[in-house]
Amino acid sequence: MHTAPPRHQPVRASLAAFVGTMIEWYDFYIYAMASALVFGKLFFPTTNGFYGTLASFGTFAVGFLARPLGGAIFGYIGDRVGRKKSLVITLLMMGSVTILIGLLPTYASIGIWAPVALVLLRLIQGIAVGGEWGGAVLMAAEHSPDRSRRTFLASFAQLGSPAGLILATLMFKLVSSQDNAVFLDWGWRVPFQVSALLLAVGFAIRLSVQESPDFLAEQQRRAKTPATRAERAPLTEVLRGAPGLLALAIGANVLGIAGFYFTNTFMLVYTTQYLHLQRALVLNGLLVVSVMQFFITPLAAQLARGVGNHRFLVAMSALSVVSPYAMFSLVDQGSLASVTMGVAIAVLFIGAYYAVIAGFVSEAFPTRIRYTGISMAYQVSGAIFGGLTPLLGTVLAEKFQGQWWPLALLFSGISLLSLLCVQRLGRAHHAAPERGLQAQEG
Template identity: 45%
Template sequence: MGRRAGIASFIGTSVEWYDFYIYGTASALVFGQLFFPVATPAVGILVSFATFWVGFLARPLGGILFGHLGDRIGRKKTLVTTLLLMGVTTVAIGLLPTYASIGLWAPLLLVLLRVVQGLAVGGEWGGAVLIATEHAPKNRGILSGAWAQQGSPSGQILSSLAFTIAAQLPDEDFYSWGWRVPFLASAVLVVLGLVIRLSVTEPPALEQVRKSGNTARFPLLDVLRSHTLLVVLGVFACSIAFSAAYFKNTFAVSWATNEVGFDRETFMTVVLVASITQFVVQPFGAVLASKFDVRRVVTVLLLAELPAMPLMFVLISTGSFAWSVVGMIVATIPHVMFYAVVAGVLAQSFPARVRYTAISLSYGLAGTLLGGTTPMIGQALLTASGSIVPVIGWALATVLMSLFGVRALLARAPGPDDDEPERQTALAGSDEK
């Protein structure tokens, strides 16, 4: 069941992230022109990125809502709900009339649908991580959590591929109907995800909580009362997981196509290559963390990202396809290997009775504060200064946030209400080796 749970987690998060990433790409390429045409191009992109952020604003609410359901009624039922909600919303965006057809209703409906997307993905990630980690053998929580994390590069590959193909169309066709195809294709992926997800049972950890009568009546209140500091550290730990991703596949797409001089299909190919690299390399972060001291592994990976992130921007600024690919790959490797580890670290930092709510809240708040704001802050800094240097400065700040957060999180011993002794062993990693 552990392997089946991992596969179900991977398939489900792939679909969810595909849906979420295609919105980010569309916000960089088309939404400014089609839904906010009254603004100047730069302002239109900034407003478009603001709607991108709206989805992240809703994520903590989704984490609280679906975390409550996941801790109370079960992981499986909750995950089926989030997958359906995300799929229906994404298809609806693909059918949405533009500003030219219905005026102000178009951006208003776009924002509303983005909010629903945020609610869905806010409840998806935590449950997917738990389906994988709570079915995992003892001491393999971090390694199993990497299954859920693989959904991110898979979704990115699918979304990049979809828009790379759509971008081959003539401008008239691309802006009239081509951009809609990636959204409508989500329906097929959702059906596949549901078939896989319905075959999984509830994790043993949750069943133990139910049998003991220790189910949390109000998980959020329990989290805020007993685990607030861990949630805050979790937010910091997750910051680079969000900021690096959206610097690459959202802000960089806009910057490269509007400022540097890339055409959209060429730079989407750069993003696609980076996404494939992520898919191949990312699991090795979890492998390293399962074999060596996890604190040392995450420290080395994040320190490596400090020079890699500025290098990416410098190489993209050359306007060279080859150097841009090199920059993207170099910046991708350290942060995605860290991303593979952070899910397991978070899952093992909270007791099972409130785990869904706690990790969803940590991850959702990180997305709101440090993920969804990334393209918007990046564009604002670029517009205000006319230079990419302040953007690089902000990128480096988010790396340091993660370094502080994850080390502090790992340094904290499990609390007295730890209901699973194996969590202590897993958190210690291979310190005993």
Template identity: 40%
Template structure:
């Protein structure tokens, strides 16, 4: 289990590195480089729009790779998704700017971001299911949390490289070539991930299924559509909070508050470190007390914290911004640490790869794709962007209602009869 969990963690870290590095670049440099004829606000919105395309592609990727996972096994999903995302990310680092090839530049970005999203749409389902289906029932939450530690590691790696480049290069050097380096590094990481995943064993749950679904998506839509919609709505707040902190606030802090890139990246990264450390701790609580109660608690905390977080961000003071970010990340991980065990338990094994992945990635469209765009548009005026806080709070309330309608899935230990 430790070897399997480590391989799943490494793979999700690499794939989310690929996905996150684009979000950071969109917040910092892609607007002026690929949309120079736009105003600064319009350029940032356009860059975030290409960022959002990756989320739109993720449910399509979950359908494609979910079909493979439910028909051919979880292992092929891990290899194919990692290869696709890695190649697309390296290619982004090679795209010429608008100054060199005109309108073809943003169009190429759009296509490659879409391919990134396809790969990541398959990654989460394959990595989580392979780990969850090998894990003993009483410790499924803990072992399934390892792939969930991958995203914060990928985020820290992506932003750590961006932070180092931002601190050591001039603005001209960073804009000319420095931002491309993290994208090129994705090729090395993808090769390492493929080597690590090549010898993993297939899921026992998949091998036990006697008759695999012929067209898994058809069965999911026909028999589990309500469950898919509820899980998508429930997960939307996690995506919204995470990308409000890690992507929108970065652009807002640099462009509107005048905080340096280095300071903003450091505050966000420190909050994500806390999130990563707490992930297995919260997962153990999920094994003991249940998945649903923690999800409800995380949603409620998010709803209560969005206005204080925006107020702390608006001060521009590093310690206060960090406080706002870290509490939001704790609320987020209270939900998402147990999701890797919760979602697979909601779906039957024959359509689990498709159902869990589609629900998870539709939540990304609702919460992740729209949040940076809506928040940037809402916050364009003077003063504290309370509209952003209201938007995030509304999503939290929606997700709270969806979680309330989902059942608990934690396996109940059978009592051992007394002897004597």
């Protein structure tokens, strides 16, 4: 029976990756903003705002801790059943949970069950996001008929992050402009309910894209070749065949994850609680920075094609090491212009790095385990560094009140780790995975 060759749909796949990740990151970012502005008061009421915020960020971290589980579950589905099926499931999970969070009663209504329900929903949200990112990156990249354009097309999945942040910031800017009592009563729920409309749009677009040509070709190969024991378990194959590669990929993703949660989540707490700036002023600044990041993403991906992905990533991470000192010097001045400019300096380099890292890391793994490999790298990095960064930043801000240098050192450390891992990954990722995996299969 003749099988029609798989069709490449680079434009439609890139659009679906962008819209899908925009919706999922919108859902994730509104939770992050609510953690910084609302959840501590409504779900973890204490006499000390510091402990309420810490508990709120604890639920934020729970979502990250669940993401590797999502990467493993949906990595298996994506590598063995199909990229498209995995992405449809994760979108439905994420949207449904976000709507439910917006309907949750608070601590004042049902007591301890309010934070318990919040944590459980956050776990499910983390599992969904854990499976989303890798599939979106691959659907865009693997629909490219030209391998040289894969990193550029993969950047459309990365473009969903700043777009989701813009939407989330606009929504919170809109509802937080109300009276504080109204905002705490029902205003904060509106961004979560808007997700229902976004979910319907994203679902329709995602269904319109055909399965990845690379996955279909791999499926045909597997049908002709008896599967080894390892090939039936992609996570096992990743862990046994290329643990060093996985470790480097985890470290390479740190800046793109932890760096953004530092600037977009922790800085909300730092500016409003420790610098006592107005919430509206900070959200206005973050909105401008989000728009800047949106345009940086495709430009950076295109620039990296000319200078080389590896060289570009090394340069951006090196500049990120020194950027927090300028950021905090400006943010501490407290004006809208200085806050915006300070955060923009850091996000300029993080955003450029984030645009390119997905395509760079995805090329390190063979097709048959690529979904699992990049998902586990990204989500383990997020679990360790993304969820804990706002927590650690809050602890440092409380301990060293009036001093920003410990926070700047934390940001520099995040950047330096990714710099070292990208340098090593650039030398190793072309040959190492295949050698290790072939040795294991043999």
